[in-house]
Amino acid sequence: MAKAELKANQKTEVEDSSSLKGTLASVFFVGLFIVVTWVSVYYLFVDRF
């Protein structure tokens, strides 16, 4: 008779989804892009008459 086998001690890989490092990097990438464009347009405005 076939036996249903259960392998004991098998490791299931669980990714640590609580890490927000990538999210932090993406947020600052977008954030710095917004700041740089804002500042350059501001200086363009100030420089012109």
Added chain:
Amino acid sequence: MHIHKFEKIWLIFGISCLVIFLSVVGVSAFYLGNKPPSCLATINPEKVDETKPFNKPGLHKVEGKEWDYELVYVAQAFSYNPAQVEVPLGAKVKVIATTKDVIHGFEVAGTNINMMLEPGYISEYTTTFDKAGEYLIVCNEYCGSGHHLMFSKIEVVEK
């Protein structure tokens, strides 16, 4: 409530950016007194030619005001009056413009002077012409079949 350390960082970053950007706009409006070019000044669009200062378009020296010159423009399909004007370098000028017929644009290319001219309203912008050169005024609001031919010129020259 638990907030992740990184979330705190980008919340602070985002909120401070917003505060800085809005303060710049606030200082510009309430401290420096900047306002939209067309701000409550009205005119009868059928009597533009008889109404001061539009009865004499062009550059006029004025006394006792915050600015040294007034530059008056009348726009109509498809031209500006005057078609060309010379402004002395470094002069503080109040540009005053209106239209006799439809909505026109008034953009002095390469500068911050960019106004919409609406029939019945007077648009104004005060600035110091501190860079010499030739500046093209173009209509940037589609006003009809001759829209692309509508232009004028400002020459900022040392005197």
